[in-house]
Amino acid sequence: MQPFTTLTGIAAPLPLPNVDTDKIIPARFLKTILRTGLGKNLFDTLRFNADGSENADFVLNKEPYRRAEILVAGPNFGCGSSREHAPWALLDFGIRCVIAPDFADIFFNNCFKNGILPIRLPQAVCDALAADASLGPNARITVDLERQVVVRPNGDEIRFEVDAFRRHCLLNGLDDIGQTMAHAPKIDAFEERRRAEQPWL
Amino acid sequence: MAAGRPRTLFDKIWDSHVVERLPDGTCLLYIDRHLVHEVTSPQAFEGLRIAGRPVRRPDATFAVADHNVPTSDRSAGIAEPESRIQVETLEKNVADFGVPYFPLRDARQGIVHIVGPEQGISQPGMTIVCGDSHTSTHGALGALAFGIGTSEVEHVLATQTLLQKPARNMLVRVDGALPLGCTAKDIILAIIGRIGTAGGTGHVIEFAGEAIRALDMAGRMTVCNMSIEGGARAGLIAPDETTFAYIKGRPHAPQGEAWDRALAWWKSLPSDEGAAYDTTVVIDAATIVPLVTWGTSPEDVVAITGTVPDPASETTDARRAAKQRMIEYMGLTPGQRMQDLAVDVVFIGSCTNGRIEDIRAAAAVAKGRKVADGVRAMVVPGSGLVKEAAEAEGLDKVLLEAGFEWREAGCSMCLGMNPDQLKPGQRCASTSNRNFEGRQGPGGRTHLMSPAMAAAAAIAGRLADVRDLAR
Ligand code: SF4
DSSP states (O other), X not given: OOOOOEEEEEEEEEOOSOOBHHHHSOGGGTTOSSXXXXXXXXXXXXXXXXXXXXXXXXXXXXTTGGGOOEEEEOTTBTBSOOOTHHHHHHHHHTOOEEEESOXXXXXXXXXXXXXXXXXXXXXXXXXXXXXXXTTGGGXXXXXXXXXXXXXXXXXXXXXXXXXXXXXXXXXXXXXXXXXXXXXXXXXXXXXXXXXXXXTTO | OOOSSOOOHHHHHHHTTEEEEOTTSOEEEEOSEEEEOTTTSHHHHHHHHHHTOOOSOGGGEEEEOOSSOOSSOOTTOOOSHHHHHHHHHHHHHHHHHTOOEEXXXXXXXXXXXXXXXXXXXSOTTOEEEESSGXXXXXXXXXXXXXXXXXHHHHHXXXXXXXXXXXXXXXXXXXXXXXXTTOOHHHHHHHHHHHHOTTTXXXXXXXXXXXXXXXXXXXXXXXXXXXXXXXXXXXXXXXXXXXXXXXXXXXXXXXXXXHHHHHHHHHHXXXXXXXXXXXXXXXXXXXXXXXXXXXXXXXXXXXXXXXXXXOGGGOXXXXXXXXXXXXXXXXXXXXXXXXXXXXXXXXXXXXXXXOSHHHHHHHHHHHTTOXXXXXXXXXXXXXXXXXXXXXXXXXXXXXHHHHTOEEXXXXXXXXXXXXXXXXXXXXXXXXXXXXXXXXTTSTTOEEEEOOHHHHHHHHHHTBOOOHHHHHO
16 A cells, blocks of 8 residues: 655545545446556546536546545545445545545545545535635645644645544555454454354354 | 443444454454455455465355346346456355355345345344445344445455444434334434434444334344445344344254354343443334435435425535535426326335345235336345245235336346446336435436335336325
């Protein structure tokens, strides 16, 4: 996994509430057996018209947002299915940070596993960041995970909270499995005890 | 077991599965059962292969293909190349890693959340995961069951554990008795309508109260299934005699002395008197009516006797804009009567409502009646065994005579990954769980409801109140 330390990039505003995983990546694109290549169908129904042409009104079809690396989203972002194709599609498009008032649990989790930083900030702060993001080419926001701050284009800093363990994993690009493997003796012992006490499990 | 503080059902299952507690409160949680399907697993098995890791407990892992599979004649295999590759990839992976698998033409094949309980794989007190958000279904048995992403699927395959922070406890108590014409589906739609799609975020919901106790296992599964539509990763119902009677004798259920020991443990699981919940919601079952959704979020519920709401009554600009978009997408007008909406398609099936009890409910409405002209109505059993059971009862005949299609088991039009899809603009009365834009096919318009209500819509050719047909 690619480490996440500091990111300065174009932020795209997408303040819709309840953007579900079917909106992020519709089910018909889940037939891949790879993690890559999903970016072209990110937000497919919002981004493209029925005839396949681009919807000129959609934010990611406008300059400079075609190069967005940060998304400023609405409440309950990522609700719906557990598909990790949702963060894969974001990542494949180039988005490495999503800022929203709140996220659906599974999506939130899935982001961290893929080097994407989801940041929860109050609605009013998200509104201000969405306004910043609307500044076109000047919509550059910095996300500093080390210091846990978002830096607005005007230089103001906004502190955010992040789980210490997940921060550590993101900063160092660590994958969970390797770390869990270090606890293998504990897992062995747990299984041993269970086999004696609850053999049907 | 720690004495002292009264614990909830969730607390008890959680505590008994903690392998290790890390300093920041994250727990390494042991996973008892892992269900695998073809869409969210290929990248996980690939990860194992690259790292040279085996599946730690193939005996605790079960695989089945359900999302992509055709629900028409299967003798020629899967026509769509990408779907076929995904299913073939699963078949190769289970063979390479020694994971038990129910093949496509085995009667035990079906939707993963129907198959788990049906086979007795899912049991009280277990931790159960699957790369699928509706894993919450298995909570109906008193198991802590939740959906995970593909990275976590790989983590469980490799280590049989997950890194998790404990969820908060939410109690949803449904008191009293459900009125005639209402079902488990109406209970859960009423709950989601009340708490909203983010109401349960960060929580595990325990469903309790007289109306929940009175449900059979199928109804309990319907309720827990849609916990995720209320934002909760898991839903739970305390195991009781109904649960034990359901499990007994199933292929993977404990037997003999193990059964007695398991039963004693299961009986200790219900929440202690005085256990604390972070959030409590109480609903009077007597106030529940047959419900349908009107919008593109499962919280957009309205009584079948109601009308399409007016976005102007929303409190914020963002909400007004969102509701306006829904009205347009769904092809509705504020104030329009729900019962005036003509349907093109009726879908009865899915992990929410694809069990034998659901098919019986649909057949009871369909019996001696005809599907309205121009309506395509399909019934898709949740598993091959559900299909066999329905056929043994003659329900297939009742449905076929009424003009319904009777299909093979799978997810089907719940998400339209196979050829069962809505066409743009088509309106569908569906017993599934998500009415998101494009969920059942690009441009499709979904109204969620119970199997009896969906069958009533098929007969009437428009959304209809099943209570009118029952008279
Ligand atoms: S029936 Fe629908 S909700 Fe259930 S597992 Fe299949 S696709 Fe998911």
